Structures are given as structure tokens and as C-alpha cells.
Amino acid sequence: MRILExxxxxxxxxxxxxxxxxxxxxxxxxxxxAAHVAVARERLRAAGHDGRVSIIVGEPxxxxxxxxxxxxxxxxxxxxxxxxxxxxxxxxxAIVENHATITVNNMTIAEWLAQAKADAEKRGLxxxxxxxxxxxxxxxxxxxxxxxxxxxxxxxxxxDHQ
Amino acid sequence: xxxxxxxAASVAAGQITSEKxxxxxxxVIQQRNPKLNAFITVTGDEALEQARQADKExxxxxxxxxxxxxxxxxxxxxxxxxxxxxxxxxxxxxxxATADAVVTRRLREAGAVFxxxxxxxxxxxxxxSEDSGFGAVLNxxxxxxxxGGSSGGSAVAVATGMSLGxxxxxxxxSIRIPAAACGIxxxxxxxxxxxxxxxxxxxxxxxxxxxxxxxxxDAWLLYNAMQPEGGQISDALEPTSLQGLRIGRLSGYFxxxxxxxxxxxxxxxxxxxxxxxxxxxxxxxPHAADMAAIYLHLVFGDAAEYHARTLVSxxxxxxxxxxxxxxxxxxxxxxxxxxxxxxxxxxxxxVTRALDGVDVLALPALAIPAPPLGAATMPVKGGQDQVRxxxxxxxxxxxxxxxxxxxxxxxKTRDGLPIGLQLVGHYGRTPALVQAALxxxxxxxx
Numbered sequence: 001m002r003i004l005e006x007x008x009x010x011x012x013x014x015x016x017x018x019x020x021x022x023x024x025x026x027x028x029x030x031x032x033x034a035a036h037v038a039v040a041r042e043r044l045r046a047a048g049h050d051g052r053v054s055i056i057v058g059e060p061x062x063x064x065x066x067x068x069x070x071x072x073x074x075x076x077x078x079x080x081x082x083x084x085x086x087x088x089x090x091x092x093x094a095i096v097e098n099h100a101t102i103t104v105n106n107m108t109i110a111e112w113l114a115q116a117k118a119d120a121e122k123r124g125l126x127x128x129x130x131x132x133x134x135x136x137x138x139x140x141x142x143x144x145x146x147x148x149x150x151x152x153x154x155x156x157x158x159x160d161h162q
Numbered sequence: 163x164x165x166x167x168x169x170a171a172s173v174a175a176g177q178i179t180s181e182k183x184x185x186x187x188x189x190v191i192q193q194r195n196p197k198l199n200a201f202i203t204v205t206g207d208e209a210l211e212q213a214r215q216a217d218k219e220x221x222x223x224x225x226x227x228x229x230x231x232x233x234x235x236x237x238x239x240x241x242x243x244x245x246x247x248x249x250x251x252x253x254x255x256x257x258x259a260t261a262d263a264v265v266t267r268r269l270r271e272a273g274a275v276f277x278x279x280x281x282x283x284x285x286x287x288x289x290x291s292e293d294s295g296f297g298a299v300l301n302x303x304x305x306x307x308x309x310g311g312s313s314g315g316s317a318v319a320v321a322t323g324m325s326l327g328x329x330x331x332x333x334x335x336s337i338r339i340p341a342a343a344c345g346i347x348x349x350x351x352x353x354x355x356x357x358x359x360x361x362x363x364x365x366x367x368x369x370x371x372x373x374x375x376x377x378x379x380d381a382w383l384l385y386n387a388m389q390p391e392g393g394q395i396s397d398a399l400e401p402t403s404l405q406g407l408r409i410g411r412l413s414g415y416f417x418x419x420x421x422x423x424x425x426x427x428x429x430x431x432x433x434x435x436x437x438x439x440x441x442x443x444x445x446x447x448p449h450a451a452d453m454a455a456i457y458l459h460l461v462f463g464d465a466a467e468y469h470a471r472t473l474v475s476x477x478x479x480x481x482x483x484x485x486x487x488x489x490x491x492x493x494x495x496x497x498x499x500x501x502x503x504x505x506x507x508x509x510x511x512x513v514t515r516a517l518d519g520v521d522v523l524a525l526p527a528l529a530i531p532a533p534p535l536g537a538a539t540m541p542v543k544g545g546q547d548q549v550r551x552x553x554x555x556x557x558x559x560x561x562x563x564x565x566x567x568x569x570x571x572x573x574k575t576r577d578g579l580p581i582g583l584q585l586v587g588h589y590g591r592t593p594a595l596v597q598a599a600l601x602x603x604x605x606x607x608x
Contacts, residue, residue, distance in 0.1 A: 001503065013496065020500040022507075073503065075496045091354065092367040094460075095467045096496045107495075116493040131490045135462075138455040139494075142501045145452050147508050 001025040004071040004088060006060045007078030009033075011040025017075065018049040019151070028071075029055035030063060064088070109140050163346070163376035166326050166383055167398070170228040173220065180213040180220070180231025180275060183326070187233040187277050191324045197305065200318035202238045202248055202296045204278040209233065212275040219273075228397050229387055230273030235325035237316045238279035239286055240371070241360040242266050249362045250284045250294040252479040253472050263360025265329055265371055265388050272387040277325050280315030284484045286331055286364045287465060288312055289339055289553040292535060293481040300535070301343065303579060307532040310343030310553070312336040316374050317344040327375045327384050333364045334457060335528075335557025338569035341374050342528035342582025345571045347603075348374045349381040350557075352592055353564030356388045365464035367506075368457075368561045378570060378599045385592070399593060401600035402521075405439035410520035415450035416556055419542045421530045423575035428526045431572035431583045431606050435524075438605050445516040445523065447559060449508060454551060456505035457558045462491035463499040510563040517565070517588055522598045526556050527569035527582030556584060566592040568599045572606050 001022055008014045008029030018027055027049075031037045037057045044053050056063055061080050070090035076097045085095060107115070113136045120128040142148070172178040188206050195201050216231035238248050241259035243266075248254050262270060270276075281299045283291045291299040291314025299314040301307040302322050309318050313330030317340035320328050330337040332350040341348025349372045356371045363369055373384035379398065386394050411432055417425065436442045447453075469488050477485055516523060529552045530540045539546045560567040565586050572583040585602065587595025 003500075016497040017500055020497055020504070022504060073496075073500065094365075094367055094464050094499075096463050096494075096499050097467050097470055097492075112493075112495065119493075120489075125486070125489055127486050128490050131486065132493065135458070135490055135493065138458045139498050141452060141455040142459060142498055142505065145449070145455075145501075145505065147449060147452075147505065148501055 001073070002071045003027040003073045003075060004067065005029040005075045005077065006080055007031065007076070008037070008040055008055050009077065010036045011043045013077060014040055014053065015043060015047055015049070018044065018047070018053050021052070025052060027053045028067060029053065030060040031055055031057065032059045109136050109143065163321065164323060164326060165377045165380050166228065166232050166375070167377065167379040169326065170232070173231050174225055176221065180216040181210065183231065184209050184213040184233045184275050184277065187323065187325050190322055191277065194302070194322055195324065198300045198302055198318050198322070199281055199297050200299055200315040200324060201235070201278045202250065202281050203246055205245060205276060209275050209277045216273055216275060226273040228383055229269065232274055232327065233277045233325050234269060234274045235278055235280050235316060235319045235328045236266060236276060237282055237313050237328070237330045239282060239331055239362045240266060240329055242276055242279065245279060247279070247362060248296065250282045250296055252295040253476055261360065264357035266360065268388050280319050280328060282315055283312035284481050285362065286312040286333060286336055287484050287487060289335065289550055290533065291315065291340070293483045295481055298535060301532050303344065304532065307534050308343070310340035310528065310532060313374060314340050317341055317346055320346050320374055320376055327373060327380055329384070330372065330374050331361060332370045332372060332561065333368045333461060334554045334561050337372050337374055338527045338557045338567060338582065338584060339553055341569045342580065343532040345580030346374055346376055347378050347381045348569045349385055350560065350567045351385060352566040352589060355592065356385070363468055365461045367464065368461060370561065378568070378596060378603045381568065382596045395593065399597050399600060401604060402594070402597040404435055404601050404605060407440040407598060407601065408520040409435060409440050409442045410445035410516055410523045411442050412446065412516065412523055412525040413444045414446050416525045419529060419544060419547055419552065419555070420526060421542055421575070424526055424529060424531065424581050425543065427573040427575070427581035428583055432524050434605055435602055443520065445520065447509065447512045447516055449512060450559065452505060453509055453559050453562060454555065456502045456509065457554070457562060459494055459498050459502035460506060462494045466491035466494065506562045509559055513559060513563040513565055522595060523586040525584050527584035528553060529556055531575045531577065531579035531581070560586055565589060566595050568595060570599055570603050
């Protein structure tokens with residue numbers, strides 16, 4: 001799995017994505033703020049992800065043509081024109097856009113749900129509240145599934161590479 | 163239902179013209195479409211012109227093949243040059259396709275006549291075809307019920323003779339679900355084996371384009387014509403011998419929550435195949451119960467990305483239920499999306515393992531009969547479940563895994579509603595799956 005993250009910031013989300021990747025996954029991040037990149041790199045190193053994650057310093061729009069695809073997932077935390085991304089996407093690959101109003105720092109589902117509901121209400125969409133409860137149950141199921149590796153259990157083993 | 167395979171011989175022999183076949187379809191559309199709402203756009207004049215042209219070519223000895231002069235329809239998610247592709251949404255009411263989708267072009271090259279664009283669940287984001295910017299589609303067998311979806315209009319078109327075959331799309335079951343609910347055949351090809359270029363996406367990694375037809379032979383004819391020129395094989399396949407066919411009957415989750423009559427019909431069909439010489443063993447997909455959560459995060463993430471701009475700029479051009487589900491989809495976090503991608507790979511491995519040592523998997527296509535319009539829940543063995551979850555539970559695993567899968571009719575409920583048997587084949591062996599389905603279809607009908 002290859003991931004491209006546009007707008008890596010101080011690496012908050014990069015760390016979460018790196019932890020979720022399969023063992024052979026790699027991630028390239030892009031971030032224009034050099035001070036943020038320094039922080040992100042240090043945190044990734046501390047978490048042991050530096051071998052699989054690299055971050056490019058520079059304005060994503062200006063450096064996109066230097067990145068070589070294809071990527072299975074492109075995570076957008078910053079705005080870039082979509083037509084610039086198409087050539088970087090693997091067949092069947094996906095672009096994931098993070099909700100601009102939700103900031104993530106390893107949120108629990110309860111924290112995420114509370115923020116999402118508050119946001120939906122603020123936007124005048126009260127109908128979403130019960131629907132978000134349903135979504136949170138599915139998310140809970142994903143996060144607690146026995147096939148998701150957790151750092152405090154066993155070392156990940158990928159069936160594809162046995 | 164008239165099959166293409168039967169009628170093609172009459173067309174070849176000059177006993178029936180394409181113009182007559184096309185007029186017949188247009189006449190059914192004129193009589194029944196005002197009520198059933200299967201078509202969003204009818205291209206009658208164009209179709210008759212294509213038909214007369216086909217008749218000239220056939221009379222001059224230049225018949226292309228079995229689809230030459232055959233009236234077909236296209237789900238209104240698939241581009242046909244010069245015609246609107248609405249995706250059943252007012253968001254796209256002004257969009258006119260400037261070129262044919264790859265599948266449209268290939269069928270056109272095979273000589274097909276296009277009678278119109280069929281109605282669907284808006285942007286294919288639903289399973290009942292009720293939420294459409296052009297009004298709900300009704301089931302011709304019982305107009306108080308849904309025809310299934312999202313390719314609901316396509317299934318109705320074939321079931322009623324508004325067209326002799328059709329092209330649909332399937333992201334979580336949208337070909338096989340309406341095929342089962344309307345008593346016809348639906349083939350979801352292996353992922354990537356039919357081009358999705360020129361087709362409005364729901365989730366590119368889960369979208370499949372494929373045929374709905376009156377018979378397995380017809381579904382194969384259409385599928386074969388959708389292949390690139392070098393990839394086409396014989397227009398007619400021989401059925402597999404049931405003697406020695408190895409069937410893996412999926413157990414657990416796949417038979418857990420079914421309508422009683424559906425269960426009875428599917429079990430009886432598998433027993434019939436066994437009586438005719440097939441061997442049956444129980445197989446399973448250990449993490450089947452995680453599939454719905456995996457699927458939801460992927461389809462939500464992908465749909466939210468595709469619709470991000472128009473959800474802000476034209477929210478009121480969506481139907482309310484579809485708009486709200488897209489709004490909810492925007493809250494899926496990238497980290498959970500990554501988890502779901504890993505789950506997708508896991509399910510693909512488990513389905514592949516279930517196919518170890520068998521030729522096909524067998525299970526229901528649709529856990530319930532066609533649901534009443536507006537129903538939120540339906541009774542199944544052991545309780546009352548959400549309609550949406552029930553409709554997807556038997557089909558979505560093979561969108562996650564990408565294996566080829568086909569739904570064929572296998573009897574009716576006590577209320578006279580069709581039941582679908584689903585067969586699933588190995589990667590790279592779609593013809594073998596279709597050959598097994600031909601044999602099963604014949605055995606079930608006898």
C-alpha cells in the first residue's frame with residue numbers, strides 16, 4: 001500500500017496513518033511549513049516509522065509533479081486541484097478528504113462522535129445525529145476487529161507475504 | 163421473457179426485423195413506463211433509425227453478430243454520446259455526454275440499438291431505487307414494492323420487455339440485487355474486467371459494470387461484447403456438466419438472517435444441483451460479520467470525496483435521503499478508511515480461500531424478497547433487520563474481493579416474488595462461472 005498525504009502539518013495524522021498501514025506500506029507526506037516538518041520527522045523517528053515515511057518540504061501544488069505515483073490512497077488535508085491528482089492514483093485507488101472542521105489527535109470514537117455531532121448541529125443538519133450513531137457503531141466494529149494489529153499485541157504478520 | 167439468444171436466430175434468418183423488435187420495446191415503454199418509471203430518457207427516434215440501419219446491413223449480408231439490431235438499454239450512469247447522463251440526480255440534469263462510455267461503444271460496435279437510459283437510486287447510492295431525482299422505480303411484479311437497486315430501472319426494463327438486455331453497475335450488489343428482486347439474471351464481472359470509463363463513479367475501487375438479462379446465455383452475450391476486441395471468446399458457451407461440479411455452500415453469516423421462503427428456495431436449488439451430480443461442501447468466510455463495516459467506510463470515503471464540491475454548491479439538487487447519507491459520509495476519518503482497506507484485503511483472501519478446492523460458491527443473492535416501498539425494516543429468521551443491510555449482506559463481499567458473481571432466478575416465495583441464487587467464481591475464470599450458471603439455470607428450470 002502506498003499513501004500520499006497532502007498537508008502533513010506536524011505529523012498528527014501522519015502518525016496515525018503510518019500506524020495503520022500494512023507492514024510493507026509506505027507513505028509520502030507533503031508540507032510547506034519547514035518547522036512543522038522538522039517536528040513531524042522527529043515524531044515519526046521516535047515512533048519507528050522513519051524508514052517507511054518521508055515528508056517533502058514545500059508547497060504541495062508546486063511539488064506534486066515531482067512525486068511519482070501510483071498511490072493507493074491520497075489523503076487530502078489541504079486544498080489541491082483534483083485534476084492534478086488523477087495521474088498519481090493507482091487503478092482502484094482513492095482520494096480521502098478529511099473533514100476540515102474535525103481535527104484528529106488519536107481521537108477515541110466517543111470524542112470523534114461528539115465533535116461530529118456538534119459540527120452537524122452547527123451546520124443545521126440535526127437529521128445526521130442518529131445516523132452518526134449508526135456510523136460510530138460500524139467504526140467501533142472496525143477498530144476492535146481482531147484483524148487490526150495493535151502495538152501492544154502481536155507483531156503484524158501479513159498473509160500476502162507468507 | 164424473450165431472450166436475445168432465441169431471437170437472434172430469427173433476426174439472422176430475416177424472419178423478424180430490428181425495427182419490429184425496437185417498436186415492440188418502445189410500445190411496452192409507452193404503455194408501462196408512466197407507472198413503473200423505469201426510464202429517465204427514451205431515445206425512440208434514434209433507436210428506430212439505428213434499427214432500420216441494422217436491418218439494411220443484415221439484409222445486405224453484413225450481419226455483425228448476435229447483438230446486431232437488438233434493442234438494449236443503459237443505466238443512466240453510463241455515457242451515451244449526445245444523451246444526458248443524469249445519474250438520477252438533478253445535480254446532473256444539464257449534463258449531456260460528449261462521447262460514449264467504453265461499454266456503450268463496444269455494444270454499439272456489436273450492432274446494438276439503444277432505446278434509452280434507465281432510472282436508478284440517485285448516484286447509485288442506495289439499494290431500492292426509491293430515492294431518484296426523477297421519481298421512484300416500481301417493481302412490475304408488485305407495484306407496491308421496490309424493484310431493488312441501484313440498477314432498478316434496468317432490471318424492470320428487461321423483466322417487462324422494454325429492452326431485451328441492459329447494462330448496470332454494481333458497487334455493493336446493484337446488478338445482482340435488482341436482478342434477484344425482478345426474477346432475471348445479473349452478472350457482476352470480476353473487478354476491472356469490464357471498463358468503467360465513461361461511467362459516473364460511486365466508489366471506483368468497488369464499482370463494477372456488467373449485464374442484466376433474461377437468461378444466463380444472454381448475460382454472457384452482453385458480457386462478451388463488452389470485452390475488448392482481442393479479449394472476446396465464443397458468443398455461446400456450453401454448460402458445465404453438473405456431474406463432478408464442486409460447489410462450496412457458504413455457511414454461517416450468509417444463511418443467518420434470511421427470509422424463510424428465500425432460504426427454502428436457495429437450499430432447494432442447491433439440493434437440486436446435488437441430485438444432478440454436483441458435490442456440495444460447507445465453506446466459510448471467517449470475518450464475514452465485519453464486511454458491512456469495512457464496506458461502509460470505503461464507500462462513504464469514496465462517495466464523500468467525489469461529491470464534496472456539489473454537496474456544498476448545490477445541496478438542494480440531491481434527494482434528501484441521499485444528500486444526508488453523503489453528508490454523514492464526510493465524517494469518516496482517513497485513519498478508519500485505512501483500517502477498512504486492510505479489511506478489504508482480508509476479505510479478498512478469505513473468499514479466495516473459501517474457493518480452494520471448489521469450482522463455485524453458492525449462496526442467496528438477496529436475503530429478502532423485493533421489499534415494500536418505504537419499508538425501513540423487514541422480518542427475517544431471528545428478528546427484524548434494516549432493509550439496507552439485508553439487501554447488501556450477501557452481495558457486498560464480492561465487491562470487496564472483486565470475484566466474479568452471478569445471480570440467477572431460483573423459484574418464488576409464497577407471495578410469488580422471485581428468489582435469486584448467487585454463484586461466485588474464481589479470479590480469471592468468468593467463463594467457467596457462466597458455464598456453471600448455465601447448468602444450474604437448466605437444472606432449476608427442469
